[in-house]
Amino acid sequence: MGSFTSLKTSKRALGIGIVLIAAVVLVPAMASFQSINAIVNTHYVTIKSPIEGALDGFAKMPGQPIAQGEELVRISNTRFKESAVNEMEVEQKTLAERSLGLQQHLKNLQQLQKDLQNRVSVHRIHEFLRLEEQLAQAQSEKKAQESLIREQQLVVQRQALLVKENFISPAQNEAAQYALEVTQSRLDIFKARIRLLETEKQAVKSFVYLGEGRNDVPYTQQRLDDVRLQITEVAARLRENERRSADVQLQISKERESMAVSREVRMLAPSKGVLWRKFGSNGTEVVIGTDLAHVITCDNLFLDVAVPESSLGSFDIGKPVQYRLIGSTQWLTGHIHAVTGSGNNLQDMTLVAQLQREKKDARIFVKINAADLDNPQENLCFAGRKVDVKVPREWRPSVWMSRLSSFLT
Numbered sequence: 001m002g003s004f005t006s007l008k009t010s011k012r013a014l015g016i017g018i019v020l021i022a023a024v025v026l027v028p029a030m031a032s033f034q035s036i037n038a039i040v041n042t043h044y045v046t047i048k049s050p051i052e053g054a055l056d057g058f059a060k061m062p063g064q065p066i067a068q069g070e071e072l073v074r075i076s077n078t079r080f081k082e083s084a085v086n087e088m089e090v091e092q093k094t095l096a097e098r099s100l101g102l103q104q105h106l107k108n109l110q111q112l113q114k115d116l117q118n119r120v121s122v123h124r125i126h127e128f129l130r131l132e133e134q135l136a137q138a139q140s141e142k143k144a145q146e147s148l149i150r151e152q153q154l155v156v157q158r159q160a161l162l163v164k165e166n167f168i169s170p171a172q173n174e175a176a177q178y179a180l181e182v183t184q185s186r187l188d189i190f191k192a193r194i195r196l197l198e199t200e201k202q203a204v205k206s207f208v209y210l211g212e213g214r215n216d217v218p219y220t221q222q223r224l225d226d227v228r229l230q231i232t233e234v235a236a237r238l239r240e241n242e243r244r245s246a247d248v249q250l251q252i253s254k255e256r257e258s259m260a261v262s263r264e265v266r267m268l269a270p271s272k273g274v275l276w277r278k279f280g281s282n283g284t285e286v287v288i289g290t291d292l293a294h295v296i297t298c299d300n301l302f303l304d305v306a307v308p309e310s311s312l313g314s315f316d317i318g319k320p321v322q323y324r325l326i327g328s329t330q331w332l333t334g335h336i337h338a339v340t341g342s343g344n345n346l347q348d349m350t351l352v353a354q355l356q357r358e359k360k361d362a363r364i365f366v367k368i369n370a371a372d373l374d375n376p377q378e379n380l381c382f383a384g385r386k387v388d389v390k391v392p393r394e395w396r397p398s399v400w401m402s403r404l405s406s407f408l409t
Contacts, residue, residue, distance in 0.1 A: 034388070034389065034390045034391075035305055035306065035307060035388075035389050036326070036386065036387075036388050036389075037305070037306040037355070037356070037357060037361070038303050038304065038305035038306065038323070038355075038386065038387045038388070038389045039303070039304050039353050039355055039384055039385060039386055039387065040301055040302075040303060040304075040325075040353075040368075040381075040382045040383055040384065040385045040387060041301070041302055041303070041304040041351055041352060041353050041355070041383065041384070042296050042297070042298075042300050042301050042302065042351075042352050042381060042383055043296070043300065043348075043350045043351060043352065044276050044277075044294040044295060044296045044350060044351075044352050045270055045271075045294070045295045045296070045297075046291055046293075046294055046350075047072065047267055047270070047291075047292045047293045047294075047295060048289055048290060048291055048292060049075055049265075049267075049286045049287070049288060049289065049290040049292055050075075050265055050288065051075055051077055051265055051288060052075075052077060052285075052286060052287045052288055053075040053076050053077035053078070053264075053265075053285070053286065054075070054076055054077075054078070054283055054284065054285055054286075055073055055074070055075060055280050055281065055282055055283065055284045055286060055292075056073070056074045056075070056076055056282055056283075057071065057073055057074045057282070058072070058073040058278065058280065058281055058282050058284075059282075060072055060275050060278065061275070061278070062275055062276060062277055062278055063274065063275065063276075063380055064274070064275050065272075065273070065274055065275075065377045065378060066269040066272070066273060066274065066275055066295065067269065067272055068269055068270070068271050068272045069268050069269060070268065070269045071266050071267070071268055071269075072267050072268065072269055072275070072292075072293060073267045073292060073293070074264060074265070074266050074267070075264065075265045075267065075286065076263070076264050077263050077264070085252060085255050085256065085259065088248055088251055088252050088255065089252065091248055092245060092248045092249060092252065095241055095244055095245040095248065096245065098241055099238065099241050099242060099245065102234055102237055102238040102241060103238065105234055106231065106234045106235060106238060109227055109230050109231045109234060110231060112227050113224065113227045113228065113231060116223055116224040116227060117224060120221055120224060128201065131197055131200050131201045132201070134197050135194065135197040135198065135201065138190055138193045138194045138197060139194060141190050142187065142190040142191060142194060145183060145186050145187040145190055146187060148183050149180065149183050149184055149187060152176065152179055152180040152183055153180060155176050155179075155180075156173070156176045156177055156180050159172060159173040159176045159177075160173060267292060269295060270295065271295070271297045271299075272297065272298075272299075272377070273295055273296050273297035273298060273299075273377070273381070274295070274296050274297075274298070274377060274380055274381055274383075275293060275294075275295060276293075276294040276295060276296045276352060276380075276383070277293060277294040278292070278293045278294075279291050279292055279293065280292065296352055296381055296383060297381075298370040298376040298377055298381040299370060301368050301370050301373075301376070301381060301382070301383075302334075302337070302365050302366060302367050302368060303321070303323055303334060303364075303365065303366035303368060303387060303389065304351075304353070304355045304363065304365060305321075305355075305363065305364045305365070305366060305389050306355060306357035306358070306361040306362070306363060307361065307362050307363070307364055308360070308361065308362070309341055309342045309360060309361070309362040312339060312341065312362050312364075314391065314392075315336055315339050315364045315391060316336065317336055317337060317338070317339065318335055318336060318337070319335065319336045319391070319392075320333055320334070320335055320392075321333070321334045321335065321336060321364075321366045321389060321390070321391050322389070322390040322391075323366065323368070323387045323388065323389045323390070324387065324388050325373075325382065325385055325386075325387055325388075326385070326386045326387060326388060331390075332368065332372045332373075333372075334366040334367055334368035334369070335366065335367050336364055336365070336366055336367075336391075337365055337366070337367040338364070338365040339362070339363070339364050339365070340362060340363050340364075340365075341362050342359065342360050342361055342362050344363075352383040352384060353383055353384035366389070
């Protein structure tokens, strides 16, 4: 009888233990959702070749940490042609020689202009002095003729008195009158000559040359006007040539800058992170747009978690989530920042790792703080590591009743 009681007590204790174990296991599971189908994920940045050439200095290996601005690889284009710059330099040399020729031609024309101006000045002074002399001579002749007229007028008056007294014949009186008329006519000629000389003198002051045997504008003046036109034309050509030379020089400078960029490029790390993948090695020939490397940063880590779509109502944006790396005992906290259903099967090709999930699984994305992890940069930012995730459940009786009724019917 005693052994029977002892056996019964053991069974009761075993049953109570089983109930307690079930309670410990099931109650937390019913209080929160837990999934181990989750990974640490992030996006990578693709570094592409901006020029064609050969790779050099590509010593970093995938998985090694990199600092922001650190040189990852150099691309050298040894086959770069400088024909365009050579052609522009030949044109620049030609323009420089043309400028020297135009400057010398302009200098010669300016000297010729100066000589012609001296000639015109000498010609004007000489013409002015000649007219002054001729005018003075004409004035003197006019005065002499006026004196002769006065003398002949007195003679005519005396002759008229002598004719009245019959001392001379009328013919002698008429001869004296004829002589007076001739003298007056000569005076008119001198006056007309004086007016002509004064007109020519005034014209010379205005740089207009009149007179028999002379053009309105002397040959020297014509040459001077021609030289002025040539100077204007040559000066315009020289300015145009110098502007073209400046433009070509600017093109040469820009082309050389472009050549310097196209001849060799140093590819630098865009941010602090990890070299995730590399394509090629030293000596590899690449063309423009070739993928050189994938770089990830530990500042934008998140959890990629597969969950049943039927439970999406429990995963609100901003809701706290507990997680731990598989193999670790430390629980950390993140926050849901995106939710997507099972119908979204489009793959993001920039993700470092791809979550393996069932066809009906939905996904939630949990933002985590990389500073909570242990040396993430030395551990490939933990990208692709599986994690254990716990999310507090929200009990919704209406949902359970709806599922039960649909099952029963």
